[in-house]
Amino acid sequence: MWNENNLTQMLKINYPIIQAGMAGGVTTPELVAAVSNAGGLGTLGAGYMSPEKMSQAIVEIKKQTTKPFAVNVFIPEYPEVTDEELLNANQSLRAFREELQLTTKPTLNQDDLLFERQMEVILNHEVPVCSFTFGVPSKERLHVLKEKKIITIGTATTVNEAVLNEESGVDMIVAQGSEAGGHRGTFHGAFEASMIGTMSLIPQVVDQVSIPVIAAGGIMDGRGIFASLVLGAQAAQLGTAFVTSLESGAKEQHKEAILNTTEDQTVMTSVFSGKPARGIQNQFSKKMKEHEGTLPGYPILNALTQDIRKEAAKRNRPELMSLWCGQNPRLSQKQSATEWMVETIAQIERVSNG
């Protein structure tokens, strides 16, 4: 049976389908619970969340499902930034702020203890599964999670990154191909060198590690999920496919943009957050491109552009929002995640029977 393997047993799920832990409000408790209740693994994207909001969301998810679910967090980074760099960045962003009539300056409230406090929440709530992006957790941290029987998932964009994850002791690895929407999980080596297509990345990673591999990047339906299993992955993780679901908390302009775009309209850009991410090309990414090399890194730039993205959504100006999207938007659908799961599982049954 296509849906039974080590991974589904370890995660205690019926189908090897994982909803990606997209940050920024996309993964509502309703979405996470819908995917888990349908037999997959829903994921709360807690990367940017305060411990308080995270706790509330986890409590809400547990009210809506008794099935396993995951919480995704970001390995923290603390880049240096000079006053001059900040001044330059704000200068580059000024025209957008003026256009949106934003009068207050963005504040940089970097919370150096956020990650520690997020991990406490995960331990306290005994979240079934914890996934990590932007780095490898320490062996000590993984040990603590293991003692609480929390399953851990790392993220890799190259074979080397997958090996580093396995060495750290995570239970399984997401291998993120270049088709993926949103942020690259790259943490070791140059970002450009890590843009490996899913079709190439999965078999190479599977051959080099012994823990289960989860395919991600450009997968949008039962054909892609079953193809991932054929390539040697034990599950597929999908992001863009769930952004347009009814349960998703994505802004309506974001959903509409995905539903109406084509495969040749996305670009890799770091002008929104300081870290390369794939989204639908728009006025903001086009105009800011000339500054791309001189802008501060993640998460500084992310904080600097936050008010612009929020205000743009409020004023219905998608051309100034971050419209994260993978390379397979023609397969996007506006429907409930529950219905999508049922139809997709039926599609895999058909495809896997030839």
Next chain:
Amino acid sequence: MWNENNLTQMLKINYPIIQAGMAGGVTTPELVAAVSNAGGLGTLGAGYMSPEKMSQAIVEIKKQTTKPFAVNVFIPEYPEVTDEELLNANQSLRAFREELQLTTKPTLNQDDLLFERQMEVILNHEVPVCSFTFGVPSKERLHVLKEKKIITIGTATTVNEAVLNEESGVDMIVAQGSEAGGHRGTFHGAFEASMIGTMSLIPQVVDQVSIPVIAAGGIMDGRGIFASLVLGAQAAQLGTAFVTSLESGAKEQHKEAILNTTEDQTVMTSVFSGKPARGIQNQFSKKMKEHEGTLPGYPILNALTQDIRKEAAKRNRPELMSLWCGQNPRLSQKQSATEWMVETIAQIERVSNG
């Protein structure tokens, strides 16, 4: 059965496995015949070939197999180039010529009638299958081929390009994902926008055209071939997998480079030919990168660098050769194409039975 569909019937082949028509001497008659004799479709990469050499190769292939085979040709381009551009390009290349002690200047013998004469060879020899790269053949030309019962295959890198191919009247389409080694087939729209991963490209193309689709890009074994069929393709086309075969005419340094590289070592570069292509990063592509924007287009630059690439191979200097390679080199093998076909077909049998 995984190996029976419209495409295998139309091409009269036993297995939906196509060896890509790589130009530059890789596709020897031995390689083409080995793949066709094993039940796949071998392809002579005739893009750069004189009609005389093409005729000889076709005669030789016919001596070695009675099975169908294909010949690949390039839709011609005639870019303008000024004397100043040529001077600048030769200036950029001078250090490499001196290093290799090349004393003669490269000559630009553009043959405006090459394509016409290549097509005459294909018609005269009644080649079973003709595939096209870098554009769409005219309806008139396809009509003439059809009258001779020659099956035609176009190449697309986006859904739009696939639709243009179908409208022109080709019988089937190769959809080339961004993982592919060698030249991009892109002919409509910006090259950057056409870098779509195979996992995303195939289902989107399949959903938008009604003729058979052939998956290409990052496919190196039975897992990739069967995954392509799952995604909706009716065959897979493999290039890099056959470059390292014993029958391949690729330079030994090229074969060794592929066998010893990893997925994160290839780059897209247009400094060898004037057209973007994926190869293993080396001294030539690194040093020439600064000139990339100002160099003349394809095929001018290709002619200007030809003596450098040839002399580098002679002197065993792979750092100055074009080492075309896809993003899945860890799966490359040094073995006969016949043996590879037998093992790969057995692997697909295993994979397709779950």
